[in-house]
Amino acid sequence: MNFIYKINYYLNQALVILAGCCLLTLIFLTSANVILRFFGRPIQGTFELMGYLGALAGALALGFTQMRRGHIAVDVLFNSFPVKLKKAMNIINYTVCGTLFALAGWQLFEKATILKNTGEVTETLRIVYYPFTYATAVGFFVLTLVLLTELLKSIIPEKEK
Amino acid sequence: APAPVLAGKINLTYANFPPAPTFPCVQMERWKTEVEKRTNGAVSVKTFPGGTLLGAKDMMEGVISGVADIGCLSMAYQPGRFTITNAVSLPLGLPNAKVSSLVLWDLYEKYQPESFADVKVLTMFTTAPSNIMSRKPIRTMADIQGVSLRASGGASEILKAWGANQVGMPMPETPEALQKGVVSGLFTSLEVMKDFKFAELCKYVTIVETPVYAFSVVMNKDAWNKLPKDVQKVFDDLRVEQCDWTGTYMDNHVVESVKWSRDTQGVEVITLSDAEKTAWESKLAPITAKWITDMTAKGLPAARIVEDIKTFAKKY
Amino acid sequence: MSLTLVGILGIVILLAILFFMGMPVGFAMALVGFCGFCYVVSFKAGLNMMGSVLWSTYSKYGLTVIPLFIFMGQVAFYSGINEKLYNAAYKWVGHIRGGVAMATVMACGAFASICGSNAATAATMTTVALPQMNKFNYHPKLSTGAIACGSTLGVVIPPSVVLIIIGLSTEQSIAKLFYGGIGAGVLLTFLFMVTVYGLCRLYPEWGPVGPRAGMLERLKAMSGAGEMILLFFLVMIGLYFGFFTPTEAGAAGSLLALILCSAQRRLSWKGFIAAISDTLRISCMVITIVAGAMIFGKFLAITRIPFDVADWVVGLPVPDTVIMAIIFLIFIIGGAVMDALALLLITIPIFFPVAVELGYDPLWFGVTITVVTTLGAVTPPVGATTYIVGGMAKDVPLEDVFKGVGYFMPAYILCVILLMLFPGLVLFLPGLIR
Ligand code: NA
Ligand code: NA
Numbered sequence: 080m081n082f083i084y085k086i087n088y089y090l091n092q093a094l095v096i097l098a099g100c101c102l103l104t105l106i107f108l109t110s111a112n113v114i115l116r117f118f119g120r121p122i123q124g125t126f127e128l129m130g131y132l133g134a135l136a137g138a139l140a141l142g143f144t145q146m147r148r149g150h151i152a153v154d155v156l157f158n159s160f161p162v163k164l165k166k167a168m169n170i171i172n173y174t175v176c177g178t179l180f181a182l183a184g185w186q187l188f189e190k191a192t193i194l195k196n197t198g199e200v201t202e203t204l205r206i207v208y209y210p211f212t213y214a215t216a217v218g219f220f221v222l223t224l225v226l227l228t229e230l231l232k233s234i235i236p237e238k239e240k
Numbered sequence: 241a242p243a244p245v246l247a248g249k250i251n252l253t254y255a256n257f258p259p260a261p262t263f264p265c266v267q268m269e270r271w272k273t274e275v276e277k278r279t280n281g282a283v284s285v286k287t288f289p290g291g292t293l294l295g296a297k298d299m300m301e302g303v304i305s306g307v308a309d310i311g312c313l314s315m316a317y318q319p320g321r322f323t324i325t326n327a328v329s330l331p332l333g334l335p336n337a338k339v340s341s342l343v344l345w346d347l348y349e350k351y352q353p354e355s356f357a358d359v360k361v362l363t364m365f366t367t368a369p370s371n372i373m374s375r376k377p378i379r380t381m382a383d384i385q386g387v388s389l390r391a392s393g394g395a396s397e398i399l400k401a402w403g404a405n406q407v408g409m410p411m412p413e414t415p416e417a418l419q420k421g422v423v424s425g426l427f428t429s430l431e432v433m434k435d436f437k438f439a440e441l442c443k444y445v446t447i448v449e450t451p452v453y454a455f456s457v458v459m460n461k462d463a464w465n466k467l468p469k470d471v472q473k474v475f476d477d478l479r480v481e482q483c484d485w486t487g488t489y490m491d492n493h494v495v496e497s498v499k500w501s502r503d504t505q506g507v508e509v510i511t512l513s514d515a516e517k518t519a520w521e522s523k524l525a526p527i528t529a530k531w532i533t534d535m536t537a538k539g540l541p542a543a544r545i546v547e548d549i550k551t552f553a554k555k556y
Numbered sequence: 557m558s559l560t561l562v563g564i565l566g567i568v569i570l571l572a573i574l575f576f577m578g579m580p581v582g583f584a585m586a587l588v589g590f591c592g593f594c595y596v597v598s599f600k601a602g603l604n605m606m607g608s609v610l611w612s613t614y615s616k617y618g619l620t621v622i623p624l625f626i627f628m629g630q631v632a633f634y635s636g637i638n639e640k641l642y643n644a645a646y647k648w649v650g651h652i653r654g655g656v657a658m659a660t661v662m663a664c665g666a667f668a669s670i671c672g673s674n675a676a677t678a679a680t681m682t683t684v685a686l687p688q689m690n691k692f693n694y695h696p697k698l699s700t701g702a703i704a705c706g707s708t709l710g711v712v713i714p715p716s717v718v719l720i721i722i723g724l725s726t727e728q729s730i731a732k733l734f735y736g737g738i739g740a741g742v743l744l745t746f747l748f749m750v751t752v753y754g755l756c757r758l759y760p761e762w763g764p765v766g767p768r769a770g771m772l773e774r775l776k777a778m779s780g781a782g783e784m785i786l787l788f789f790l791v792m793i794g795l796y797f798g799f800f801t802p803t804e805a806g807a808a809g810s811l812l813a814l815i816l817c818s819a820q821r822r823l824s825w826k827g828f829i830a831a832i833s834d835t836l837r838i839s840c841m842v843i844t845i846v847a848g849a850m851i852f853g854k855f856l857a858i859t860r861i862p863f864d865v866a867d868w869v870v871g872l873p874v875p876d877t878v879i880m881a882i883i884f885l886i887f888i889i890g891g892a893v894m895d896a897l898a899l900l901l902i903t904i905p906i907f908f909p910v911a912v913e914l915g916y917d918p919l920w921f922g923v924t925i926t927v928v929t930t931l932g933a934v935t936p937p938v939g940a941t942t943y944i945v946g947g948m949a950k951d952v953p954l955e956d957v958f959k960g961v962g963y964f965m966p967a968y969i970l971c972v973i974l975l976m977l978f979p980g981l982v983l984f985l986p987g988l989i990r
Contacts, residue, residue, distance in 0.1 A: 099832045102623055106814075109624070109807030113800045116422075119386050123396075126408045126617060129803075133620035134611075137843045140836040149837040150580035150844060151947030153936075153954055157578030165578075172579050179587050186607025193301060197355065200320035202393020203408050207320075215614055253858075260904075261727055292857045298608040305604035306597060410618065412720040413801060415730050420798030437729050 087228045091142045094221060098139035105132040124204035131211040138218030142225040166233060173230035177223050184219035191216060250283045250471065252463065255308035257296040260289040261435065263493060264312050264455060267365065267486040271457075271478065278474045285310075300458065304358050309463040316394040316453040323535065324353045327545050328366060329394050329451045330531055331524040334553055337429075337494075338487030340452040341365040343552040345483045348456075350548065359458035363479050365486035367429045368494045369449040370395060373442040374425030375418065379510055381519055390414050391427035394453060399427060401523040415441060431490070434497035439505035445498070446510045448520060457482075559596065563859030566592040570852065574936075581943050582841070585848030592855040605854055613847040617803070622676045623839040624806025628787075628813050629680035630835050633687075634827035635817040637783045642688035644777040650766030654756035656692055657699060657763055658749045660685045661706040665745050668710020674933050675842045676806070678707040678941045682948040683834075695762035696952040698755055701960025704945040705748060705967075708930045713741035718929065721900060722922040726908045732986040736923040739981045743974065744927060747967035755963055783816050841947055845940050853899075862890065862903050869910075876914045883907055884928050884972060891932015892939070900929060923982045924975045931968045934961045 112125040144150060157165065191212035201208050254272065256265050265287075272285040288294075294302040299313035315322040316329060325348055334340035344364045348356070370391075378384050381402065388405040396406035407423050411432075417423045418441045425442055426432070429452075433439040464472070501507035512520060528546060535542035557565075570588040573579055579587070586606070594602030613619065642656070649655030663685065668677040681703050689699040711718045714734035723730035756763035769777070778785075791809045794800050800808055817823035823831075856862060869882050890899045904925075911921040933941045942961050946954040975981055 095833065095836060098836050102627065102832060102835060105620065106624065106627065106807045106810045109804050110811040113794075113804050113808055116388075117799060121388070121405055121407070123406075124408075127393075129620045130615045130617040133617070133623065134615035136623055136836060137614050137619075137840050140840040141844070143833075144837045144840040144844075147837055149841050149947070150582060151841060151943045151954070152578050152580045153574045156575050168577050172577055175587065176579065176583050179583070179590065182590075182603060183586075183606055183610055186603050187611055190301070190607050190611055197318075198320045198323075199318050202317065202319060203396055203406065205319060205393075211615065212611060215611060219610070259721075286860065288857060293854065295608065295612050298604075298612065301604055302601075302608060306601040307605050307608075409801075413803075415720065417798075417801055420795070420801070422798050422801055435727060437723070437727075437731075440729060440731060 083228060083231065087142075087146075087224055090221060091146060091225065094139040094218070095143040098136050098143075101132045101135040101139070105129060105136060108132070124201065124206075127201045127203055127208075131208060134211055134215050135218075138215040139221075141218045142221040145222055145225045145229075169233050170230065173226050173233065177226035177230060180219050180226065181223045184216050184223060187212060187216035187219060250279075250467065252283060252285050252309040253288065253293065254285050254310040254312075255288045255292075255294040255299065255302065256312045257291045257294065257299070257314070258289070263367075263431065263486070263490055264314075265289045266489065267482065268312060268457075270485060270489075271363070271482055274478060274482075275474060278478075279471055283471055283474075300359070303458050303460050306460050306462070308460075310362065310457060310459045312455060312457045314453060314455050316392050319393060322353065322355050322454070322456075323538075323540065324351050324545060325355075325364070325454050325456070326394075327531070327542075327549060328454050330528050330546065330549075331398060331450045331521075332528065332546065332549055332553075333450065333521075334366075334369065334452055334549075335449070336487070337366055337368040337452065337490035338484065339553055339556045340369075341483040341487035341490075342480070342556050343549055344454055345480060346552045346555075347545070347548060351545070356456070356458065358461065360461055360464040361479075362457040362459050362475060363482035363486070364454065364456040365483050365490070366452040366454050368431065368490050369452050370428050371430050371448055372425060372427050372446040373430070373433060373438055374444045374446065375421075375442055376424065377444045377508065377510060378425075378446045379512070380516055387425065388423045389425050389427040390417065390423045392453065395427055395451065397527050398451060398524060401527060402520065411436065414438075418442070429490075430494045430501075431497045433501040433505075433507065439501035439507050443506065444508050444510060445501070447512065450524070559859040560861055560864055562592065562596060563856055563861040566852075566855055566859070580844075582844035582846075582848035585845075585852040589848070589851035589853070589855040593851075593858060596855070596858050606851060609850050609854060610847055613850055614843060619843060619846065621803045621806050622679070622842050623835055624803065624810055625676040626679045626683070626838050626842075627831065627835040628806060628809040629683040630831035631810065631813040631817055631823065632787075633683045634824075634831045635813075635822035637787075637817070637822065639688060640777075640783075641785070642685070642691075644774075646692060646766060647769040647774045647777040650692065651768040653760075653765055654698070654752040654763035655766075656689055657694055657702045657752045657756075660689065660699070661702050661709075661745060661748045661752060664703060664706025665709040665713060665741070668707055668713065674707050674711060674941050675846065675944055677710055678704060678944040679838050679842060679948060681707060682945050683838075686945075686949055692766065693764045695759070696949065697956050697960035697963070698752065698762045699960075700945050700949055700952055700957040701963055702748070702752060704934050704942045704957060704961050705964040707941050707945075708933045709741060709745055709748075711930045711933070712737050712744055712923075712926055714738065716926070718900065718926050719922070722904060722926065726904060726918060726922060728918055728922060732919055733922050735985040735988075736919050736982045737926065739983075739985050740923050740927050740971070740975060743981055744930075744967065744971045747971050748964060751964050751967045783820075787812055787816065838944075838948060842940070842944055845943055849940065862899065865890075866903055866907060869907075879914060880911070880916065880976075883911070884925075887925060887928040888931055888935075891929045892935040899932070900925075917979060917983060919986055920975070920979045920982045924972060927968070927971055927975065931965075934964075 108125060109129060112122045115121055191209045194209035194212055200206055254268055256268050258264055268287055272287055275283050275285055293308050294311055296314055296317050299311035302308055303311040315326050328340055328344050344366055348364055372378055385403040388407050389399060390409055391399060391406045393408055399406045532542040532546060566588055573584045590602050590606045593605050645659045646656060649659050664677060664681050685703055686699055714737045716737060719733045719737050720730055723733050790812055791805050794808060795805055865886055872879060912918055942957055946957040
């Protein structure tokens with residue numbers, strides 16, 4: 080089990096660093112475009128790149144956010160439930176959501192493959208953008224992994240080393 | 241012809257991406273009305289404007305997987321994908337929406353592009369030719385140097401050839417960007433002067449009449465195959481008729497929009513002098529030449545496609 | 557089973573999952589929307605719909621405003637400049653009952669009006685304002701309610717994407733709608749401030765009155781808040797003179813904040829990393845909720861509930877005012893279960909002609925309907941703004957945030973009633989132009 084937990088941890092650490100780099104790039108690129116446009120030389124394609132960088136910043140942080148319990152839930156009633164019921168609910172939640180996001184990741188992967196095969200490019204820069212879609216798919220697969228790890232944790236009581 | 245007699249009611253969903261009053265949705269409602277009338281109400285079409293069911297870039301896959309039975313897509317949003325049919329957007333001097341819509345349909349019929357292999361194409365049409373709408377008058381090539389215009393990516397090469405900057409941004413952000421001077425005008429067909437009230441902000445229109453953008457309406461193949469033969473015939477009969485209707489509607493709508501802009505908003509419509517016109521057009525010739533070279537390299541009969549577009553255009 | 561029934565069942569199931577299962581809000585909306593869509597159309601279609609919506613939402617240019625503005629707020633937070641700003645505000649208005657909460661409502665309105673996104677405003681203002689209001693012993697119900705509701709002001713106060721969409725889909729002048737929005741926005745802000753004042757009269761311990769500071773002390777406090785005020789002015793000036801669009805303002809503001817803080821060595825490396833990681837976590841939560849709401853919205857659209865309800869109302873044999881009241885009620889309920897933009901896109905083409913036919917001014921209808929849908933941004937089950945504030949205010953239970961928001965409901969309702977009684981509140985400013 081420890082092995083899976085470790086992979087999960089390091090993978091998300093790596094992805095969140097990547098997401099952070101995307102966020103900073105987003106800030107610098109947009110600001111640079113504002114400044115250069117003032118001198119009549121805007122950076123072509125900033126607009127479309129912003130969307131894709133935003134996608135990476137959001138999607139690559141999915142697993143990290145889940146690990147930090149960052150996704151808000153309405154737990155008013157839930158918190159008053161007996162421990163056993165809560166545990167059962169959690170098992171259902173992790174299984175259902177894990178499945179949902181595995182499907183989502185698969186669909187994003189498919190979408191990226193279609194974009195790759197049809198040769199679709201961006202409107203302004205005329206560059207392929209399917210790698211961003213693949214990366215978004217990775218974000219959802221990793222979220223699935225985090226949910227599965229949480230499922231394991233709630234089924235198998237943690238043994239002390 | 242006698243109206244078809246049908247057993248059972250057929251419900252079809254039709255998705256569109258722009259808001260309801262725009263011309264792709266107007267043609268959708270017209271098609272719905274005609275279909276429901278001609279099948280004596282046996283077919284009922286439920287329309288979903290404004291991207292409520294499918295967004296612009298999601299149409300093709302959405303229709304293939306059955307999210308909607310029918311969808312209307314703009315080919316210009318997905319460059320690289322509808323290469324052959326998108327050739328109508330080259331600066332080839334197509335005069336109006338009616339002619340370019342019919343040319344587009346001929347082009348589709350002749351080449352049967354691979355990109356539409358997984359769907360049934362119900363009709364195709366184009367926008368009216370694009371023109372420049374600006375805050376300051378643009379009368380000569382010198383006036384357009386370094387000017388930022390809001391335009392779709394498909395116009396970037398044309399604007400670059402003239403020395404202007406193409407800025408891509410969503411339509412809803414454009415009015416504010418114009419007011420603030422982030423862009424100094426826009427480059428698209430003129431119905432937006434009235435529809436989106438751009439005449440309030442842009443007091444000058446420079447007539448350049450290029451390019452047009454291609455749209456197509458596609459249907460899920462399974463849904464198509466399930467239709468009775470007589471309904472299929474109604475749909476097939478409507479294909480070219482709908483091209484013609486939409487083109488004509490678009491052209492009239494542009495005339496009306498320009499008249500409104502002139503009469504109520506005091507917009508000045510600038511026609512380039514003959515010398516200027518030649519200069520502007522000569523800048524665009526290399527774009528078509530480059531497209532032919534690039535696409536020939538990809539194995540497309542590019543030179544023949546361009547010739548065909550010109551020949552088809554003469555027909556109308 | 558009829559499609560309408562499926563849609564209603566979907567809403568009920570969503571509520572049940574939200575309240576009994578403790579599933580994250582964004583996940584629950586995506587789950588119910590996906591399953592519902594599969595049931596109505598097909599599994600294959602449901603899969604495609606979910607994939608497309610996720611990709612288009614995550615990669616949407618319009619949503620990049622969220623991480624950009626959140627980061628600006630986080631930098632301000634970790635470098636401590638927002639603390640100084642609130643200290644200054646306390647010196648100026650702390651002696652007024654509920655003064656700091658009123659100042660927060662106004663700050664939310666000002667911020668939301670430039671950034672244009674409810675979600676980004678709620679996230680940023682929670683970072684900036686909530687810890688400070690805690691420090692001055694404001695009750696969490698009051699502070700979170702004020703932030704959540706104050707953040708919705710940006711939709712009414714121009715520039716506003718919602719007003720633009722209404723302008724585009726009803727072929728009205730966007731400039732006039734903006735002017736109309738100012739009247740309604742000022743009224744709503746005023747009513748929020750009255751609410752704060754009333755609450756603090758009712759429960760004096762919710763907004764403790766501070767000592768009155770002398771003028772010299774007040775001016776001194778201003779110096780500490782200088783950076784934040786400078787930052788705010790740079791962003792405003794840049795927007796006013798058209799150096800950047802609202803979305804770009806987020807990036808420019810972030811960069812300026814970074815430069816200001818590192819030049820003064822206010823922001824440690826540790827603080828910088830924390831700012832980035834918090835920004836990612838909060839943005840991810842916000843975008844996931846938006847995406848979930850979109851998926852759920854596609855499900856409601858395919859059941860055609862919004863279309864059917866609209867058709868039904870139009871055919872009712874009742875007086876005009878009653879029809880208008882029902883339309884507003886539908887927008888309130890619709891706003892509770894759907895994303896505001898999606899709801900407007902579906903229903904405006906149906907309700908707008910009705911309103912015009914009933915003799916209502918199109919401009920008035922556009923602005924008033926904006927106020928009504930704004931209300932939906934804070935009400936459960938699909939109330940993004942409230943969830944965001946609740947999600948960030950870790951030590952405040954979500955039900956307290958909802959209770960806090962509840963106290964502001966009368967202000968919204970009163971605003972709509974006043975707009976109905978005195979259409980001039982909306983129509984006066986636009987009447988001056990032309
Ligand atoms: Na605003
Ligand atoms: Na809501």
